[in-house]
Amino acid sequence: MDQNKIPQATARRLPLYYRFLNNLNHQGKKRVSSKELSEAVKVDSATIRRDFSYFGALGKKGYGYNVEYLLGFFRKTLDQDEVTEVALIGVGNLGTAFLHYNFMKNNNTKIVKAFDTNAEKIGTDIGGVPIFHINDLEEKMTGVSVAILTVPANEAQSITNRLVDYGVSGILNFTPARITVPEKIRVHHIDLAVELQSLVYFLKHYPLDLD
Numbered sequence: 001m002d003q004n005k006i007p008q009a010t011a012r013r014l015p016l017y018y019r020f021l022n023n024l025n026h027q028g029k030k031r032v033s034s035k036e037l038s039e040a041v042k043v044d045s046a047t048i049r050r051d052f053s054y055f056g057a058l059g060k061k062g063y064g065y066n067v068e069y070l071l072g073f074f075r076k077t078l079d080q081d082e083v084t085e086v087a088l089i090g091v092g093n094l095g096t097a098f099l100h101y102n103f104m105k106n107n108n109t110k111i112v113k114a115f116d117t118n119a120e121k122i123g124t125d126i127g128g129v130p131i132f133h134i135n136d137l138e139e140k141m142t143g144v145s146v147a148i149l150t151v152p153a154n155e156a157q158s159i160t161n162r163l164v165d166y167g168v169s170g171i172l173n174f175t176p177a178r179i180t181v182p183e184k185i186r187v188h189h190i191d192l193a194v195e196l197q198s199l200v201y202f203l204k205h206y207p208l209d210l211d
């Protein structure tokens with residue numbers, strides 16, 4: 001199937017589906033209903049059915065979806081068999097937590113290098129990931145095309161420029177800075193403060209009144 005035909009909103013939900021199906025598979029479950037899936041991943045079942053219809057997985061009434069089939073499909077679509085190496089820039093509070101976590105569970109990405117300016121951190125490793133000086137970025141980046149930015153906001157743009165010049169294709173930006181990149185580079189921005197503010201706003205204005 002032509003993956004370009006999957007809507008972007010659907011594509012963003014794939015890792016979520018994948019993680020849950022993988023867990024089911026580990027538990028030995030052979031099939032899952034869209035209702036079960038919906039409750040677990042918190043996506044309404046109509047959306048799940050529509051998403052899955054793009055992959056030709058239509059599910060059968062009274063049977064649900066075949067876990068193995070879906071997993072196989074997602075694994076291929078998400079390139080789960082191919083590990084993407086990632087660099088992390090800024091080994092502070094947030095960066096250190098990511099190095100310990102390192103996205104290993106059910107995932108196809110792995111932080112393999114980290115960079116910082118702090119002399120005490122250079123030459124050490126956290127969770128098996130070596131930490132280099134930011135001055136050595138270009139020299140040490142070989143084979144890495146994705147970067148996570150966890151530096152102070154005022155450093156974000158200049159590091160981004162270096163990453164772009166080096167040739168990365170994607171940046172996951174955790175800093176509050178709105179970074180500018182050429183059109184061909186994809187940036188995903190995760191602003192925890194904005195997410196939290198949004199949650200509080202929704203709680204106030206769209207209370208979940210289930211009584």
Ligand SMILES: NC(=O)c1ccc[n+]([C@@H]2O[C@H](COP(=O)([O-])OP(=O)(O)OC[C@H]3O[C@@H](n4cnc5c(N)ncnc54)[C@H](O)[C@@H]3O)[C@@H](O)[C@H]2O)c1
Pocket residue numbers: 089090091092093094095115116117118134149150151152153155159174175176191192193
């Ligand atoms: N800590 C959080 O919970 C949190 C939450 C949301 C967003 N953020 C954002 O993530 C970023 C990092 O936050 P933090 O709390 O980990 O900060 P931090 O100060 O603990 O860590 C920043 C790290 O970046 C390093 N650094 C500074 N300049 C650098 C450069 N030019 N090149 C490479 N490394 C450099 C510092 O030495 C330090 O280790 C900030 O932009 C922050 O706003 C943090």
